Amino acid sequence: MAKLTFTINGTRRTLDAAAGARLIDVLRDGLGLTGTKPGCREGTCGSCTVLVDGRAMRSCITPAASVAGKRVTTIEGLATAGKLHPLQQAFLDYEAYQCGYCTPGMIVGAAGLIARNASPGEQAVRQALDGHICRCGSQPRIVQAVRAAAEVMRRG
Numbered sequence: 001m002a003k004l005t006f007t008i009n010g011t012r013r014t015l016d017a018a019a020g021a022r023l024i025d026v027l028r029d030g031l032g033l034t035g036t037k038p039g040c041r042e043g044t045c046g047s048c049t050v051l052v053d054g055r056a057m058r059s060c061i062t063p064a065a066s067v068a069g070k071r072v073t074t075i076e077g078l079a080t081a082g083k084l085h086p087l088q089q090a091f092l093d094y095e096a097y098q099c100g101y102c103t104p105g106m107i108v109g110a111a112g113l114i115a116r117n118a119s120p121g122e123q124a125v126r127q128a129l130d131g132h133i134c135r136c137g138s139q140p141r142i143v144q145a146v147r148a149a150a151e152v153m154r155r156g
C-alpha cells in the first residue's frame, strides 16, 4: 500500500492504494465512484473513460500512481450545482443510449473532445469516440447529442 493524493471531482483526497493498482479500481472500490464502468479492462472499449487534467484516459489501463497530484474527473463530477452537464442533458434529450452501460464513458470522452474542440463536426465526434464501443448501436444518436451539447456550451 502507498498513499496516493489527487484531486477527484474538485476535491483533494488522500487514500491508500495497492502497489500496481489501476485507477478504475481506486475510483470504484476506494472512492465508491461506480459511474466509471469496467468493460474490457484492456483499454479497448472506452467504458471506463475519465478525464485526467482534462484529457480523456482509459482508467482500466491507467496506473493509479500516475495520477498523483493531478485532477481526475469522472461522470459524477460533470454535473454542477444539481444541474446536469449539457452532455448529460443532450444524451437524455436525444435518447442516445439503450442499456446505458457505455454512456458514462461516452459522455466523459465527449467532454474531453469538446474541451479541445468547441465546435466538433460529425467526423470529429466519430473519430474521438471511435474507440468507444456501444453494444446497443446508439452511435448515430450519440453523435447528434454530442454536437448538440457542444452548441449549447458554445452559447454559454
Ligand code: FES
Binding pocket: 037, 038, 039, 040, 041, 042, 043, 044, 045, 046, 047, 048, 049, 058, 059, 060, 061
Ligand atoms: S474497461 Fe477500460 S477500455 Fe474497456
Ligand code: FES
Binding pocket: 096, 097, 098, 099, 100, 101, 102, 103, 133, 134, 135, 136, 137, 138
Ligand atoms: S447504450 Fe448499451 S452499450 Fe451503449
